[in-house]
Each structure stands twice: as structure tokens, then as C-alpha cells.
Amino acid sequence: MEITVNGKVHTIEAESDTPLLWVVREQLGLTGTKFGCGIAQCGACTMHVNGKPMRTCVLPVGAVAGADITTIEGIGNQGELHPVQQAWVDAQVPQCGYCQSGQIMSAVALLASNDDPSDEDINRAMSGNVCRCGMYGRIRTAIKSAAKNEVAIYDPKAKGAQSSNVEEVTNG
Amino acid sequence: MGKWTRRSFIAAGVVGGTALVIGVGIRPGNRNRKLEQYVTSDGEHLVNAWVKIDAQNQVTAIVPHSEMGQGAQTALTQMLADELDVDWDAVSFIEAPAEDVYANGPVGKGFVLGDTKIPNALVGTVDGLFQTVANSMHLQITGGSASVRATGVYGMRVAGAAAKEMLLEAAAKQWNVPVASLTAKSGMISDGTRREPYATFVAAAGELQPPYTPKLKTADEFTIMGKSKPRLDIPSKVDGTAMFGIDAKIDGMVYATIAAAPVFGATLKSVDDSKAREVKGVLDVVKLDDAVAVVANSYWTAQKAVAELDIEWQNVGQDTVDSKSIFEQFQNDITAAVANGDVKADIDAGDSDAAFASASRIVERQYKVPYLAHACMEPMNALALVDQGNCEVWTGSQNPLGFKHQIAEAIGFEADNVKVNNFFMGGGFGRRSRPDAAIQAAKISMQVGKPVKLIWSREEDTQHDFYRPAVLSKFRAALDDAGNPVAWENHYVDKHEPAEAPLIPYAINNQAIGSVDSPTHIPFGAWRSVDHSQHGFFTESFMDELAIEAGADPYQFRMDRLKAHPRHQKVLSVAAEKANWSGPLGKGQGRGIALQESFGSLVAEVVEVTVTKGEVSVDKVTVVVDAGFAVSPDGVKAQMESGVLYGLTAALHGEVSIENGRVVQGNFDTYPMVRMDTAPQIDTHIINSMESWGGAGEPGTPGIAPALTNAIYAATGTRIRDLPVSQYDLDVDFVESDSV
Numbered sequence A: 001m002e003i004t005v006n007g008k009v010h011t012i013e014a015e016s017d018t019p020l021l022w023v024v025r026e027q028l029g030l031t032g033t034k035f036g037c038g039i040a041q042c043g044a045c046t047m048h049v050n051g052k053p054m055r056t057c058v059l060p061v062g063a064v065a066g067a068d069i070t071t072i073e074g075i076g077n078q079g080e081l082h083p084v085q086q087a088w089v090d091a092q093v094p095q096c097g098y099c100q101s102g103q104i105m106s107a108v109a110l111l112a113s114n115d116d117p118s119d120e121d122i123n124r125a126m127s128g129n130v131c132r133c134g135m136y137g138r139i140r141t142a143i144k145s146a147a148k149n150e151v152a153i154y155d156p157k158a159k160g161a162q163s164s165n166v167e168e169v170t171n172g
Numbered sequence B: 001m002g003k004w005t006r007r008s009f010i011a012a013g014v015v016g017g018t019a020l021v022i023g024v025g026i027r028p029g030n031r032n033r034k035l036e037q038y039v040t041s042d043g044e045h046l047v048n049a050w051v052k053i054d055a056q057n058q059v060t061a062i063v064p065h066s067e068m069g070q071g072a073q074t075a076l077t078q079m080l081a082d083e084l085d086v087d088w089d090a091v092s093f094i095e096a097p098a099e100d101v102y103a104n105g106p107v108g109k110g111f112v113l114g115d116t117k118i119p120n121a122l123v124g125t126v127d128g129l130f131q132t133v134a135n136s137m138h139l140q141i142t143g144g145s146a147s148v149r150a151t152g153v154y155g156m157r158v159a160g161a162a163a164k165e166m167l168l169e170a171a172a173k174q175w176n177v178p179v180a181s182l183t184a185k186s187g188m189i190s191d192g193t194r195r196e197p198y199a200t201f202v203a204a205a206g207e208l209q210p211p212y213t214p215k216l217k218t219a220d221e222f223t224i225m226g227k228s229k230p231r232l233d234i235p236s237k238v239d240g241t242a243m244f245g246i247d248a249k250i251d252g253m254v255y256a257t258i259a260a261a262p263v264f265g266a267t268l269k270s271v272d273d274s275k276a277r278e279v280k281g282v283l284d285v286v287k288l289d290d291a292v293a294v295v296a297n298s299y300w301t302a303q304k305a306v307a308e309l310d311i312e313w314q315n316v317g318q319d320t321v322d323s324k325s326i327f328e329q330f331q332n333d334i335t336a337a338v339a340n341g342d343v344k345a346d347i348d349a350g351d352s353d354a355a356f357a358s359a360s361r362i363v364e365r366q367y368k369v370p371y372l373a374h375a376c377m378e379p380m381n382a383l384a385l386v387d388q389g390n391c392e393v394w395t396g397s398q399n400p401l402g403f404k405h406q407i408a409e410a411i412g413f414e415a416d417n418v419k420v421n422n423f424f425m426g427g428g429f430g431r432r433s434r435p436d437a438a439i440q441a442a443k444i445s446m447q448v449g450k451p452v453k454l455i456w457s458r459e460e461d462t463q464h465d466f467y468r469p470a471v472l473s474k475f476r477a478a479l480d481d482a483g484n485p486v487a488w489e490n491h492y493v494d495k496h497e498p499a500e501a502p503l504i505p506y507a508i509n510n511q512a513i514g515s516v517d518s519p520t521h522i523p524f525g526a527w528r529s530v531d532h533s534q535h536g537f538f539t540e541s542f543m544d545e546l547a548i549e550a551g552a553d554p555y556q557f558r559m560d561r562l563k564a565h566p567r568h569q570k571v572l573s574v575a576a577e578k579a580n581w582s583g584p585l586g587k588g589q590g591r592g593i594a595l596q597e598s599f600g601s602l603v604a605e606v607v608e609v610t611v612t613k614g615e616v617s618v619d620k621v622t623v624v625v626d627a628g629f630a631v632s633p634d635g636v637k638a639q640m641e642s643g644v645l646y647g648l649t650a651a652l653h654g655e656v657s658i659e660n661g662r663v664v665q666g667n668f669d670t671y672p673m674v675r676m677d678t679a680p681q682i683d684t685h686i687i688n689s690m691e692s693w694g695g696a697g698e699p700g701t702p703g704i705a706p707a708l709t710n711a712i713y714a715a716t717g718t719r720i721r722d723l724p725v726s727q728y729d730l731d732v733d734f735v736e737s738d739s740v
């Protein structure tokens, strides 16, 4: 079976009911995406599938053949942080950090469709992501500051999105 | 520690009298084999075990605490760098390896002595004593909020200051000038004309005897302490590169997951694994004394197959126990202990009996809290390889050195043949001080002869935790004619640490507080703030009830009884002021206040709630913290936010209940969390009183539950005496009520 992750096509070997999460972690060695619950209750496993945030712990790999899959490793720009990641650093969001890949993927997806999210919008987009360290306030701050910076969001449909579709962001 | 000579012990103790700074082993002529490997290239010298200065003048702090998100490594590095007078960007850190030389004396001290003030003259002796105790217990724990207040204050600062003095002394000798004519700044030593990096003098400094009492900076001299430095671990936590235990990987690794006996104490009787073995990709099924593991080519395969196991457990009589029977047992044990005089006194001050006999009124209340799981975001896991008499483990641990010894003991190896590689922890909160998953992984690897990555399911994690105990706490207060409490009596079950958790700071002359043993088969674990997590709720709820009984304002009522504690008064009054305590409130709104001293820090919290149609919305939490001095103010704020959320989730929803001897809850659907849409705004204010430095990781947690339930009372007239709040029907008419 073939899947496309971060713009690269990979040949994998797995039963088609295997959740995408485990294929990506175990076979592709991309361990930035985490396991938290296995039942779509925590958001730690969030990746983008054709730009949509998905809980990959319950998403069979058989269902995503041909789709564009993006992980936390795929949103930056060749060693440079994605503006949302940078906002996370600026607001000193992560504590243990375990939930943050999923949080960032949910936030990037939110900002891709909404460049000025209200508190309600943030609640709706982010409440599927648990942060056991309770960094919700900082996540909210980081999302708002990333929005204010008119973040250019990568286009997940483009192949090699992680390296070519993030525009430079100037602060202010 | 037997390798240490008396002389080296004293030499280590000499540095600030702490016995903590283990420079000893690495000075010429006294090299320590275990530390030697960290001095890897020519021109590097370990000035002492806490600080390494290389030939490029780069400083490495060797920090003996693991990182679970509390920012300890950054704060400790700040403390070292400031005293050593080097620039922040010239410093990096490594985590101390799990070797006995790093055993963490002050943690033992923090836990055993609590917050007892130790006379300065005795600090050296006490630290020496506890160093010994800690060594024999193989402690290297990140817990008890000990990193800054113990390791930092007694270790890192002293180490930095001592290293600087030695470097200055070495420079003075080399240049043949008086030490007093030299200055040290930004990693350079200058005599006004010459200017050389520290690195120049490192070798010569290594020959010197460490100073007996290096001079620490005063607060006005701090350049790095007290500044919010970006956390060193954060960049790797936004791009997926941070390596947690679950991410560890070695060649030939296979995956496993496990089903442990649901009833604690039960053992494996038999298992029919035929169906599990049929699942494609399953490599083996491994039996342990109290668990069965499936080994497979993927976690998912193992998880699918484990559900196919048909297991029979040998129960040992605990399978009839449930939450109700546990609380009945508590009730009976307290009654019996009181009748038989078996209460273990925490404090017995004044003459409570007489006060109750002559009371004009007696208020009696009881409170309950349930068992709680830690629910770390990262489920328990460990990678282990047992091969040719050696065992290597890769995992995230709050106590890597303890893991090494406990794993060795569990599999019958010498500790020298066990190596623990520590990783970032996706939450610790006390849970990751227990090596159970690592021991399982080692045992499974032993049986299959391959490196095994064991990952627990979330359900397994919730159902095989070491739990914050369920506790029943009973109070009586004797009131005088004016409604003033003149006696405070409190009996509760299950005492752990810290010893002072049930004590109150309030001026009530007659106090009888004590615990009753009432053991259950549910395993105990230290849960963020340990005993404070329940006693904060109990004492600050009862105090609130007494204020209401006296017809007083709950804030003023507390202030009036804190006259002997100006520091407490300050924290409480600033909280009231910042939260606009007496400001107007709408229908269904209320404010509650609570104060708690724990782990050397004072925290006051004010919660504002709105209750509509039975739903509690926590609108705002105001936190005021006096941790003596905030080494990293933003770090302290983050810890307060985190501690509040952790305690709030518990207060609102947290309940692990027991049925047929086992835990009922499993995943986040049955053990719910506060999420983005229900998280309150948290405003934190820091007071630097410059009193002795306290912790930050835990003190934010105890005050939130009582501040919340006190606010709910103010809003609704309903007094919550059993947690969690979610079990109450708050769909009440807002009656003005002064009795419940």
C-alpha cells in the first residue's frame, strides 16, 4: 500500500484496518504525532488529511490511500518553524509537551480556514485536544497572536507543502 | 557511596555545607569512574559534578532532575549560571545520569522534614544526614517540588558560587595579584588590564580545595535569576523532535501491550491465548505473575490480540470491595479509633475537650474525596532489552536512579548490570516515580529475547495507577457565644506526606488533629501535591463553613485569624484585591477563596463561578503565589496555571470508583478532563517575599477545589462536601441561605 505523508510517497506494509497513527509512528519513524487514548478523545494523534485535522488513532490506513497526509514534522519550512509553532515558542506554551503536536495541528487547521478566530471558534476547534498540563490559556494566546501576525498557512494539497508553501512572516 | 572517603564527603559538604555538590570525585587524584565519561575531550574539566566548563568556555550544568514540563532544568541552570557569572547563552544543560553519585539528598530532606525551618548552623549536618538516607534509598526524584527549593538553593547556587571563587583564586595565583583585585563577569576574569576566559583557569582551579562557604549573591546582584528565560526544552516540543519514552527506538524492537489483573493483588490463574495467537503479526504471548502480555510486530496488532485473550484471575478476596464499602470502612475505623484512643495525633494543642465541653455551639461536618488517577497524557510505556546478563531500559522517569535499582531487584540482576536511559515525560505528576511498566518490559524482554517496547492502553493506564487515596475527613469545631471557633478537631484516614498537610495556620487555640489507619487494597501513589490535594479541600472548606456560621465574610474571617502570619495575610489580601473580592456579582455568580501553604510556598486562590441551570462555569481564577523568590517568573506562572487546571479537573470531574475490587473508569470518556471550552481564565500574581524559596510544581493544586466549592456555595447555597462536583445536582433556586 502507498500513502503520501508530508509530500513524500511511502510504501507501507499493514493490515488496512491499522490506524494511520501507528503506521506513521512505527513504519515511517515519524514519532512527533502521539498516542493518548486510542478512541478519538484526546487529539494527541491529530494529523491533517487533505488539510482537515483528523484523529488518526481511529483512522484506518486503508481509508487514506491517495490522500495528502501532513504531520507535525511536515508543517515547518526546512528547519524553520511554522508561524504557529513560533507563536507556541513565543507564548511558552508547552509544558510536558506531549499533547502539543496535536494542539498545533488543530490550530494550524483552524487558522487555515479562519484568520481571525473568536474565543468561540477556538473553543470549537480546540476542545477535542486535551492538555493534561492545562496550558489552554497559553494555547489561546498563541493562536490569537499567530492570527494577528497574518500567518500564511501552507497548502496541504500541494506536494512538498512543507518546503514550498510557507511564506515568510514579518512580525507586527 | 562506599567508594567515598570521609575526606571526600567532607570536601563535598564543604561547598556550602550541603554535601550535595559532588565535585570531589572528579578533581585530579580523586577521579570518579562514572563521571569521568562526561569529561570527554582534552581541555575539559569538571569543576564539580554540577558544572562543567570546557575549553571553549561553554558551561554545562549537570542537572539531577528530569524534565516533565515543570521547567526545573531551566530554573536550575539559571541558578547556576547566575552565581557563576556566565552569560545565559553560554550555558547548556544535560540531565544527570542514573548513577548513585547524583542521589538527591535534599529531596529526601524535603519529604521527611517537610517545611521545618532548620537553624543555619545545622544545615550541614542535616544535609549530610539526609544525603546518607537518600543514597541508601537510591533517590533521584523529581518530585516534592524539590528542584528549585532544594537542589537549586542548596546545590546549584552554591556550586556556581564555589566554582567562581575557585576560578578567581586560580587566576589570582597565576597572575600573582590579590583575589580582591579581580572581577568575574560573563565568563571572563579581569584584573583591569588583562581579561581571560574562565577556561584558562579551569585546570588550576581543579587543584584547589573548594571554598568552605562560597559567598552567594544577594537579590540585587542577580542578573539571570528572577528573569523569565525561555525554557530550554520548548523548541523541541513544537516540532515533534522531542523524544519521549514512547518514541524510543532500537534495532530489532518489537511491540507489546498488556492486560494486568483488574483486581489489585490478584494473580494469573490461567489463560487461553489461542485466539490471540491467531491474529496476524502476533509473535508471542507472555505470562507474568499478575498479567499477560502480547508481543507483536505493531502496537496495534498487540492491542487487537490482547482483547482476544481469555484470562482467569486468582482473586484473593478483594473482589467484593467497592467504593461504598471502602467509605463505610473509613467511617467505622475512625469511630473505633476515636473510641479506643487510637488516633495518631498530628497536633494536640490546648485543651480541646474542655473547649468542646464549654462550647456554646458545636459544628460538625464531614468531607470525602475519591481515588484519583494521574492520567498522564503519555500512557505508561518502556522499552527494555535484557541480553547476556545486562538490562537496558529506555523510558521517562521521575526517578531514574530508583528505577535502576528497582528493576535490578525485580529481575534478579545486580544494579551495575542495569542501565536506564531517561527521556522526556509526557506528564509525571508523581506517577512516573513508579517503575512498574519498566519492570514488566524487562520481564517480557527476558522471555522473548528481543528488545520490547511495552505500551499500555489508556484503559490499562487508568486502571493500574497508584492512586491519590480516597479519604474521609471529619471535623468538629467549638464556637463561643459570638460564633468564634475556639477549638478545631479533625480526624481523617490515610496519612502520607507531607506530614504538615492537615495543619492550619489560623489562630484557634485548641486543636486536635490526627489520622487513623484504614488500609485498603488500592495502591497508593503520590499525586500532584500529595496529601495537600485532599487536606487543602477539607480544611479550607470547613474554615469557610465556620465563617458562614459566624456570619462573617470568608476572606475577613481568615484574615482575622492570621495575625501571627503576616506573609499569609499578604498573600490572601493581595488575592482578594486582585480578584475584586467584594465587587458586585450577578445572579448565579459567586466567589470563593482559599489559602494553602505547601512545599514551602504560599498560594491563595479566588474562584469566580456562574451557575446556570445546574451547570457550573468557572469564569476566572486569581492566583497569588509567594514562593520566596521566583527564579523564573513565567515558569512559576505556568506552574500555577497547570496546578490549577490539574486540581480543577479533579474537583469538577475526577473520580476513580471501585466496583468488585477493580477500577471502573477507563478512558477519557469516563474519566473526563477540563478542556479548552471549560478552562477558566487564570490570572497569576507573584510576590517575592525573599523568605526561604519554595516549590512551584505542586502548590497551585491544593487551593483550587475549596476555592471552587466555596464559590459554588456563595452562588447557590449548596455546600459541596464530597468531590467531584459533577455528582451534585446544582439545579437549584437561588435561595438566600445561611444553613445547609
Ligand code: FES
Binding pocket: A034, A035, A036, A037, A038, A039, A040, A041, A042, A043, A044, A045, A046, A055, A056, A057, A058
Ligand atoms: S490518541 Fe487519538 S484522539 Fe487520543
Ligand code: FES
Binding pocket: A093, A094, A095, A096, A097, A098, A099, A100, A130, A131, A132, A133, A134, A135, B069, B377, B426, B427
Ligand atoms: S503540555 Fe503536557 S499535556 Fe499538554
